[in-house]
Amino acid sequence: MGAAVVRAIKNFNLENRAAREISKAKPSAAPRHPSTRSLLREQMSDQADIKREIVTKDDKLLSLLRDVYVNSRDPVSSAQDKAAITPTEPKEFRLPKGNHFDINIENIPKGKVSIVEALTLLSNHKLYPDTWTAEKIAEEYHLEQKDVNSVLKYFTIFEVKIFPSEDKKAIQSK
Structure with a gap:
């Protein structure tokens, strides 16, 4: 509503x-410094033939320009080509594992896990490395073995450890 x-x-x-705006007077060039006027006149008089060439029209170039015809079309993107050529394959889904009470997830694509599952x-x-090996996790969650190994190697869950200070005496509550 506001955009309208x-x-x-x-x-x-x-x-x-x-x-x-179009009918306004066009801005003129900046005034030249008085000391350069004589130098400019001198240069223009020395190169009068170049000035004449700039001002005159070249009939050969004009005829070539008239022969140019431009016809353009929007290019078809490669993504549209691939979508048109290959039909989409049906994805395989699995039911979520564990307790997903707070999230409305009906199914998860195979090869992926939700945040809660991860x-x-x-x-x-971390708690039971003997029972929950990378092979068992890959089988349970339908993941690839190399992906599971990478996840277990590079990701850890956050853990808070509070160490009691040894040099200070603990304050006793009354």
């Missing part, structure tokens, strides 16, 4: 404002 109002205000009296498998592996 802004667009209407921006486009109000647009043609008249554009015509007014945290669960990391904590299970």
